[in-house]
Amino acid sequence: MKTRAAVVFERSGKFSIEQLQISDPNDEEVLVRIVAAGICHTDLAARDMHLPIPPARALPGVFGHEGAGVVEKVGARVTKVKPGDHVALGWNSCGACAACMSGNDPYCDNLFLYNFNGARPDGTTTLRKGDQVIYGSFFSQSSLAEFALANERNVVKVRKDVPLEILGPLGCGVRTGAGAVMNTLRPRPGASIAIFGVGPVGMSAVLAAVVCGCTTVIAVDVHKGRLEKAKEFGATHTIDASEVNPVEAIREMTAGGAEYSLECVGNPKVLRQAVDVLPRRGVCGLLGVVPPGTEVALDMDLIMNGRTVRGILAGDSISDLFVPKLIELYSHGRFPFDRLITFYPFEEINRAVEDMEHGRVIKPVLRM
Ligand SMILES: [Zn+2]
Numbered sequence: 001m002k003t004r005a006a007v008v009f010e011r012s013g014k015f016s017i018e019q020l021q022i023s024d025p026n027d028e029e030v031l032v033r034i035v036a037a038g039i040c041h042t043d044l045a046a047r048d049m050h051l052p053i054p055p056a057r058a059l060p061g062v063f064g065h066e067g068a069g070v071v072e073k074v075g076a077r078v079t080k081v082k083p084g085d086h087v088a089l090g091w092n093s094c095g096a097c098a099a100c101m102s103g104n105d106p107y108c109d110n111l112f113l114y115n116f117n118g119a120r121p122d123g124t125t126t127l128r129k130g131d132q133v134i135y136g137s138f139f140s141q142s143s144l145a146e147f148a149l150a151n152e153r154n155v156v157k158v159r160k161d162v163p164l165e166i167l168g169p170l171g172c173g174v175r176t177g178a179g180a181v182m183n184t185l186r187p188r189p190g191a192s193i194a195i196f197g198v199g200p201v202g203m204s205a206v207l208a209a210v211v212c213g214c215t216t217v218i219a220v221d222v223h224k225g226r227l228e229k230a231k232e233f234g235a236t237h238t239i240d241a242s243e244v245n246p247v248e249a250i251r252e253m254t255a256g257g258a259e260y261s262l263e264c265v266g267n268p269k270v271l272r273q274a275v276d277v278l279p280r281r282g283v284c285g286l287l288g289v290v291p292p293g294t295e296v297a298l299d300m301d302l303i304m305n306g307r308t309v310r311g312i313l314a315g316d317s318i319s320d321l322f323v324p325k326l327i328e329l330y331s332h333g334r335f336p337f338d339r340l341i342t343f344y345p346f347e348e349i350n351r352a353v354e355d356m357e358h359g360r361v362i363k364p365v366l367r368m
């Protein structure tokens, strides 16, 4: 069948909307009519070939991993969903390694094969433009398209009484920030937390810190517009790191340190700051993505005194369990993540990307 999809033909090139052919679902797959899809920095990292996708299968490619839509067709062995169901798409995993079997899907041993292979795990491709192969299966979805082929494992069935077009970002960016707070750090009510970098992930962490009852929520960024937004979403303090030293400022605000911190930037200097603001027994979560081999200098004596640095993928969450919880919180008005979103028509994908790269919007979502 045919689908329109946003194709990147060359490294760091523009997205071009093309008419493609998409394969029928295999026995374990689910064909989804995408209603809306968020754009995440990982899509742009893929466009720029910074991800471990095999270079021979990277471009031309279709990316997108925050899709939401309606199930169109299911493979013979699929039992989780049926045509007509509303779904949000998340990361895929193998289901068979030790991490998956112990409920730690984001740390799957085969994460790259199932999400960054440019093709299905068995190497077959799903998209073509005439005779030309277009690589896809990005996060087992490639949802910057009207139709996406997902796997039964990475579709989450969602309630039909919430707007489907806002749900895509729950599959990656929002889940990552919210889960880091709700599942990993688990701050006590009344705790203090400092969040470094309030893009879509950090802003979701701010919302989650409010849900968890943190009474000191400090947002650190260098974009004034984002800091203002963070205040609207519940940050009690903001720090412009281009103007003041955030470590000194946070120590002053918290009388000795923030009990929890999150690094959502992907910068060794910022990670150092996020650790340096902790009091004894404080915990720093690392969410910012950096190229492999990036090193950081930390004060060993500081860590020795009970401090923890913890890397966190996908908010330590299983999307089938966590996404419905976030939707439940949203429907009670306690997790208004829809306010992070700016909608664009699919055709304006390049404008959406530009606005995102210049920090003019937090989470662009394309309506198909
Ligand atoms: Zn696995």
Ligand SMILES: [Zn+2]
Pocket: 040, 041, 042, 043, 065, 172, 173
């Ligand atoms: Zn993402």
